[in-house]
Amino acid sequence: MHTFTVDAPDISRAWVEACTRLSEIPGKKAFHTVVRITRPLQEDTHLRTELDRVRAARTKQPLYPIDTVVNTLFPAQLAATCTTHDQLAARYRALYPRLQEVRRNAHGTYFGRLVAYPGTPGKPEPVDQLARVIQRLDKLRTSAKWNAVYEAGTAHVEADDTAWEDVPAQPTDGTEAVVRAAALDTQPLDFPCLSHCSFQLDSANNTVHLAAYYRSHYMFDRAYGNYLALGRLCAWVARHAGLTPGTVTVMAGCARLDCTKSELGTLQDALTTPLFGLGS
Numbered sequence: 357m358h359t360f361t362v363d364a365p366d367i368s369r370a371w372v373e374a375c376t377r378l379s380e381i382p383g384k385k386a387f388h389t390v391v392r393i394t395r396p397l398q399e400d401t402h403l404r405t406e407l408d409r410v411r412a413a414r415t416k417q418p419l420y421p422i423d424t425v426v427n428t429l430f431p432a433q434l435a436a437t438c439t440t441h442d443q444l445a446a447r448y449r450a451l452y453p454r455l456q457e458v459r460r461n462a463h464g465t466y467f468g469r470l471v472a473y474p475g476t477p478g479k480p481e482p483v484d485q486l487a488r489v490i491q492r493l494d495k496l497r498t499s500a501k502w503n504a505v506y507e508a509g510t511a512h513v514e515a516d517d518t519a520w521e522d523v524p525a526q527p528t529d530g531t532e533a534v535v536r537a538a539a540l541d542t543q544p545l546d547f548p549c550l551s552h553c554s555f556q557l558d559s560a561n562n563t564v565h566l567a568a569y570y571r572s573h574y575m576f577d578r579a580y581g582n583y584l585a586l587g588r589l590c591a592w593v594a595r596h597a598g599l600t601p602g603t604v605t606v607m608a609g610c611a612r613l614d615c616t617k618s619e620l621g622t623l624q625d626a627l628t629t630p631l632f633g634l635g636s
Contacts, residue, residue, distance in 0.1 A: 358382070361390040367583045368400035372627060375575050375620055378613035389573075389611045396566075396587030396604035406626035407580060410619050425581025429466040429550070430589045441596045445471040445484050466550050466585075486593065489555055493564060493597035496557050549573065550582070555593060563602040566590040573608035576615035582606070 360377040364370035370393045378384050404422075411419045426432060431448060438444040449472050455465060472482035549572045556565045568586050573579050586604045594601040613620070 357388075358386045359388050360386060361392070363392045363394070365394050366398040366400065367393055367396060367580070367587065368403040368627065371575070371580050371583060372403065372624055374579070374611070375613055375615070376624065378575060378611060379617070379620055384613035386611050387609065389608045391583075391606045391608075393583060393587070393604045393606075396583065397591055397601065399584070400627055403623065403626045406623055410615075410622055411576075419577055420581075422581040422584065425578055426585040426588070427467075429582065429585035430592065431467055432585075432588055435588075435592060441487055441490055441592070444592075445487060448472075449482070470553070470589075490593055490597045493555060493557055493593065493599060497559070497562060497598055549578070553586075553589070555590075557599070558602060562599050564590065564594045564597065564599045565602040565605070566593075567605045567607065569607045569609070571609045573606075573611045574614045575611060576613065576619070579606075579611075 358381045360374075360381075362370055362373045362377065364373055370391050374389070374391050377389075378386055408422060411422070423432075431444075434447060434451075435444050438447065448467060452465075452468050452472060455468070470486050471484045473485050474482060549570050551569045551571055554567045554569075556567070557563075558565060566586060566589065568582075570582070573582070583604070583606065586606065587601070590604055591601040593599075
């Protein structure tokens with residue numbers, strides 16, 4: 357089995373290094389890959405400009421703009437007009453039926469699953485998982501004594517939102533947000549490639565880290581936009597929980613390099629600083 361781990365300071369270098377690793381593997385495919393980004397709100401502007409240009413040059417197999425990929429996981433422009441998470445969630449849920457009329461969103465969007473996870477027959481109201489994560493991180497921030505609070509299970513859509521409020525914070529309090537809905541997502545391909553997001557509180561420095569798991573990741577088509585969106589999602593959760601955004605770690609069950617050698621070479625050359633010491 358071929359695999360790799362990348363540690364990089366920003367999105368651009370993380371992405372180029374991961375693509376470079378894949379290009380060196382037979383079949384350009386690897387399993388259980390890990391990409392860790394120290395500052396997931398930063399990118400190399402020259403690389404991004406070249407990436408947008410190379411993607412736009414695809415005429416036979418046109419690709420969505422990177423900002424479109426970002427918006428499926430985190431609606432950055434809409435969020436910029438909102439002051440609270442509740443406001444963002446309410447406005448997005450109001451738009452959600454219209455978004456699902458677009459063919460590519462027929463099964464939903466990633467952000468839709470995070471703020472409107474499908475209910476159950478017993479409790480049909482959609483669940484805002486991010487609101488729960490923010491509330492629990494905020495509570496843990498003021499009461500937890502552990503260095504980190506790791507993920508604790510999946511979304512329990514029938515759970516009482518207020519049942520935990522008067523209970524002392526425990527290291528098993530849930531800070532995970534699920535995307536896949538087993539009853540709905542029966543198609544073997546396509547949505548959702550992202551299975552879940554897990555937020556960890558580092559109480560030593562009031563930082564929240566985000567780990568995301570993709571069952572499949574197409575590096576040229578989606579990964580760069582996914583990295584950007586995850587960084588912004590982490591920052592949004594951190595901001596509203598009174599924390600500082602930390603690292604983003606992206607795990608892929610299967611990662612594929614879906615670009616040509618020429619396209620990758622152009623993008624490797626576009627980085628303003630050479631790739632030194634990013635792999636491990």
